[in-house]
Amino acid sequence: MRYQSQSVAYWYFAVAMVLFGLQLVFGLLSATKYIGPDPLLYILPFDVTKVIHTNLLIVWVLTGFMGATYWMIPEESRAELHSTKLAYVQLVLWTLMGVTAIIGYLFRYGTGNKLLEQPLPHKIVIVICMLIFLYNIGMTIRKAGRFTTTEAVLMIGFVSAALLYLPALLHYENYTVSIFYRWWTIHLWVEGVWMMIMGGFLAYLLIRLSGADREVMEKWLYVIVGLVFLAGILGTAHHYYWVGVPTYWLPIGGVFSALE
Known part of the structure; x- marks a missing residue:
């Protein structure tokens, strides 16, 4: 320490x-x-x-x-x-x-x-x-x-997590609407911004424990976090299959969930 x-x-x-x-x-x-x-x-x-x-x-x-x-x-x-x-x-x-x-x-x-x-x-x-x-x-x-870049990714992840919690503070009378926005918090946490947070931690650990070059590691951090975050956002649609949303979410959710 x-x-x-x-x-x-x-x-x-x-x-x-x-x-x-x-x-x-x-x-x-x-x-x-x-x-x-x-x-x-x-x-x-x-x-x-x-x-x-x-x-x-x-x-x-x-x-x-x-x-x-x-x-x-x-x-x-x-x-x-x-x-x-x-x-x-x-x-x-x-x-x-x-x-x-x-x-x-x-x-x-x-x-x-x-x-x-x-x-x-x-x-x-x-x-x-x-x-x-x-x-x-x-x-x-x-x-x-x-x-540092690792700190930047970490902070973006936590700020995004805080913002995505806002839908959870609201009450929706319509059950379909309630489920729709629930996944804005839960899915986009677990398979979106939490991936950014973990990416920052993993980059830090690899730099500290393996002696990997920081510049190289941080370039890959941008690529990995970008791909995971994009797939996480669109992959949220795999929770929309049975909640009454338009059918175009079905292929979007399937494809990007597979990418995740």
Whole structure:
């Protein structure tokens, strides 16, 4: 560890691993309910365990991304984080949001929108955490005065992830419209901007661990991220097959999903 402020990443990784463990527990619990008998049927029914399982996936991955970023940015910028205090405040808010959301799901407190079941107060906390995160990282880069391509790709990914969460804050009476915009968040996260984030991490790791030339690696980073992001955007259409959209989405979704 070259910079003291990088130690904040350990706590993010610890929380991510706990959430990952919980995801496995609720996933296995959901699977065993198919086998039966189910002694927890009236305490933890399948719909509750599945909601917790799927939402934990999103939360622990994002927690890991944030922790990895708090480790990587000081290395790339060659400077301490702007504020470790803000990073810890963000982690506490984020963890409280996750814990209270799980408790809420146990009592069926949620929106019912698959993978985005978080109630509006929790979604507002998510937005606040993302704003704290982006501000902290942005100020670190600005103060350091060094902005690499890997950092640029990483920041574009996180800013895009924040913007694509906006449709999740809105309520749609029409179910088809609700599903349509849900995938703007979920698919374009998982198979779009998250690929940009992971591309930045992988480029950093390859440069650091293999001694690969930075200039060569960053050129390939543009190519790979560009292809994945383009395919991810149009590949979203493979979720549109049964939601009442025009039929031209069928070949578009099929072709670009294959490219992904």
